[in-house]
Amino acid sequence: MSTDPEDGRGRIQRPGFSYLPRFIEEEEAEQLIAYFGALVPIWEQRHGGDEHQRSSGHARRLTRPVYWLGAWQFASLGYYAEPDYREDRCLRGEPLPPVMEGILRRLQAHHGATVTDAEGLVANTCLINYYGREVSDRMPRDYARLRMHRDGEPGPVVMFNIGQAGLLEFLDPDRSPDPELRVWTRHRSVTILSGPDFKDRLYHRVVQVRTGEQPALQCALADFEVRRISVSFRHVPEQLISDLGQLPAERQDTIREYVQELATHSAHYRAQLQAGSG
Numbered sequence: 001m002s003t004d005p006e007d008g009r010g011r012i013q014r015p016g017f018s019y020l021p022r023f024i025e026e027e028e029a030e031q032l033i034a035y036f037g038a039l040v041p042i043w044e045q046r047h048g049g050d051e052h053q054r055s056s057g058h059a060r061r062l063t064r065p066v067y068w069l070g071a072w073q074f075a076s077l078g079y080y081a082e083p084d085y086r087e088d089r090c091l092r093g094e095p096l097p098p099v100m101e102g103i104l105r106r107l108q109a110h111h112g113a114t115v116t117d118a119e120g121l122v123a124n125t126c127l128i129n130y131y132g133r134e135v136s137d138r139m140p141r142d143y144a145r146l147r148m149h150r151d152g153e154p155g156p157v158v159m160f161n162i163g164q165a166g167l168l169e170f171l172d173p174d175r176s177p178d179p180e181l182r183v184w185t186r187h188r189s190v191t192i193l194s195g196p197d198f199k200d201r202l203y204h205r206v207v208q209v210r211t212g213e214q215p216a217l218q219c220a221l222a223d224f225e226v227r228r229i230s231v232s233f234r235h236v237p238e239q240l241i242s243d244l245g246q247l248p249a250e251r252q253d254t255i256r257e258y259v260q261e262l263a264t265h266s267a268h269y270r271a272q273l274q275a276g277s278g
C-alpha cells in the first residue's frame with residue numbers, strides 16, 4: 001500500500017532529504033519564470049532503441065522538452081542510461097543566470113553541507129525540465145511526468161520547483177513497487193537529495209502535475225503548454241566539460257543537429273559550432 005503523499009505546505013526533513021516550501025522569494029520566482037519563458041528548450045531523443053522505435057518518432061523522445069545550463073549532458077551521448085563512463089558526454093553550456101546563483105548562495109548559507117559535495121563544491125550545472133501538454137495536429141498529449149531514475153553525478157542534487165505542484169515519488173523497486181515517500185512539490189519550493197538513501201538507493205519520478213491558472217508559465221515552443229518547471233542542479237567536474245571541438249568527431253556528429261538547433265537562439269552555441277570541427 002502506497003503512503004499518502006505529503007501535501008508540500010510544510011517543511012520536510014529526513015536524513016538525506018530536505019523539502020523547503022517557499023524558499024524561493026516571490027520576486028525571484030518571477031525572474032525565473034521570465035527567464036524560462038525566453039529560453040527555447042529542445043526535445044532530445046533518448047539514446048539507443050531499435051529501428052522500429054526510432055522510426056516511430058515520439059517513442060524515443062524524452063518525456064519533456066529540456067534545457068541544460070553550465071554543461072549540456074546529452075541523452076544521445078548516454079546521459080540517461082546510468083552510464084559507467086563520464087568522459088566525452090557533456091558540452092559546455094551557458095552560465096547560470098544571477099537569480100539562480102543568488103538562490104544557490106542563500107541555500108549554501110542556510111543549509112551548507114547538504115548542498116555541497118565531498119569537496120565542498122556547489123552545483124555548476126542544471127537541467128531545466130518543462131512539464132506540460134503538447135498541442136499539435138495530433139491528439140493533445142500530456143507530458144507532465146518523468147520516468148523513474150537516479151541522478152548519476154556524485155554529490156547532492158538541489159531542485160527548484162516552479163508552477164503547478166508536481167507529485168514526486170521515491171521508491172526502491174528491488175524492495176517494493178510502492179513509493180517510500182511521496183511529496184507534492186509546490187511553487188517556490190526547493191528539494192535537496194543527498195546521501196546513501198535518497199541519492200544512491202532510491203529512484204525518483206514525477207507521476208502527476210496539477211492543472212491550474214496561476215502562476216502563468218510560458219514556453220517558447222509554440223505547440224507546448226507548460227504548467228510546471230523544475231530545475232535540478234548538480235556538480236560536473238570541470239575536466240569532464242568539453243567544447244564541441246574537443247569531443248571525438250563521431251560524438252560531435254551525434255549532437256551536431258541539436259547544437260545547430262540551439263544555435264538558432266543562442267550566441268553561445270553559435271560560437272561552439274564555429275569552434276567545432278565540422
Ligand SMILES: O=C(O)CCC(=O)C(=O)O
Nearest residue numbers: 127129151168206230232
Ligand atoms: O521535476 C522534478 O521534480 C524532478 C526532476 C528530476 O528528477 C531531474 O531533473 O532529474
